[in-house]
Amino acid sequence: MLTIHHLNNSRSQRVLWLLEELGVPYDVKRYERTKTMQAPDELKRIHPLGKSPVLTEDGRTIAETGAIVEYILTRHGGGRLMPAPGSDSYWDARHFLHYAEGSAMPVLFLMLMLQTIPERAPFYVRPILAAALGRVDRMYARPQLALHLDHWEQSLGTTGWFAGPELSVADIMMSFPVETAGKRVGYAERPHLRDFLLRIHDRQAYRQALKRGGPYAYA
Ligand SMILES: N[C@@H](CCC(=O)N[C@@H](CS)C(=O)NCC(=O)O)C(=O)O
Incomplete structure (x- = not known):
């Protein structure tokens, strides 16, 4: 199952929206910001940068929203949400x-x-x-x-x-x-x-x- 490691109140929200638009099933693992608005250290166990979002699927771990979005579109998008190549x-x-x-x-x-x-x-x-x-x-x-x-x-x-x-x-x-x-x-x-x-x-x-x-x- 595709999992999004999601920090509350963050840019990671976009990835959940993308998955909802595509109708792709996913799990959300939620992390709460600390008092100083940082991500908890727990997230560093998923990816060394400890930032959100992080995607995990089939043993693969991807950080950085743009890369995650490209991965989802390539693997699950079927040409949706991307205009015709070359246009x-x-x-x-x-x-x-x-x-x-x-x-x-x-x-x-x-x-x-x-x-x-x-x-x-x-x-x-x-x-x-x-x-x-x-x-x-x-x-x-x-x-x-x-x-x-x-x-x-x-x-x-x-x-x-x-x-x-x-x-x-x-x-x-x-x-x-x-x-x-x-x-x-x-x-x-x-x-x-x-x-x-x-x-x-x-x-x-x-x-x-x-x-x-x-x-x-x-x-
Ligand atoms: N350019 C990165 C930025 C990642 C990033 O800074 N995420 C924020 C969430 S809005 C975060 O994890 N902040 C908590 C922290 O830096 O500890 C991306 O788009 O994935």
């Missing part, structure tokens, strides 16, 4: 499959760190750290995020999906950056992103994946 939509899908973790998430992670570091610092250095890192946030991180958000909004503009006329792996991969950024900056001025979230939250498979994955702060 423009296909290359858009491959772009977003890599881009979601390779370029979009690092900016959001940076913003999270710029906020968290002062919050967790000893109180006597907090104001200095908050001022210095707040400046990095305003001068670098926020303009970078705006650049990415413009790319997403524009990409959704034609069909409402990230690659082609219907839901694909691109939308599933992009759902986590879109949800995370939405919580941070809101989409009042980005109607395509706002509608995208409404559309995916309405899907039966998305909702079923939430039931399997447990509480999720982004939906």
Whole structure:
């Protein structure tokens, strides 16, 4: 049986959603974050990095969401959720499959760190750290995020999906950056992103994946 090692409230939720869309049977092994939001050490027994998601099936262990998604599509997808190979939509899908973790998430992670570091610092250095890192946030991180958000909004503009006329792996991969950024900056001025979230939250498979994955702060 295919098993997803799933950390609560995490990007691993996407993999459960993908499996629900495909109707592939799977087990979920749930792990709870520690007080500092880290994965528990137990997860390092499954994969040395101790991050989630991790997939195990037939003695094989795969970490990294993009690789897991490619494995699932190759082994269980039967051509679904990937536009026709070689088409423009296909290359858009491959772009977003890599881009979601390779370029979009690092900016959001940076913003999270710029906020968290002062919050967790000893109180006597907090104001200095908050001022210095707040400046990095305003001068670098926020303009970078705006650049990415413009790319997403524009990409959704034609069909409402990230690659082609219907839901694909691109939308599933992009759902986590879109949800995370939405919580941070809101989409009042980005109607395509706002509608995208409404559309995916309405899907039966998305909702079923939430039931399997447990509480999720982004939906
Ligand atoms: N690029 C990796 C990121 C993996 C990752 O950082 N996962 C987070 C879950 S959102 C995690 O395990 N965090 C807990 C920790 O770092 O201890 C992927 O997409 O699989």
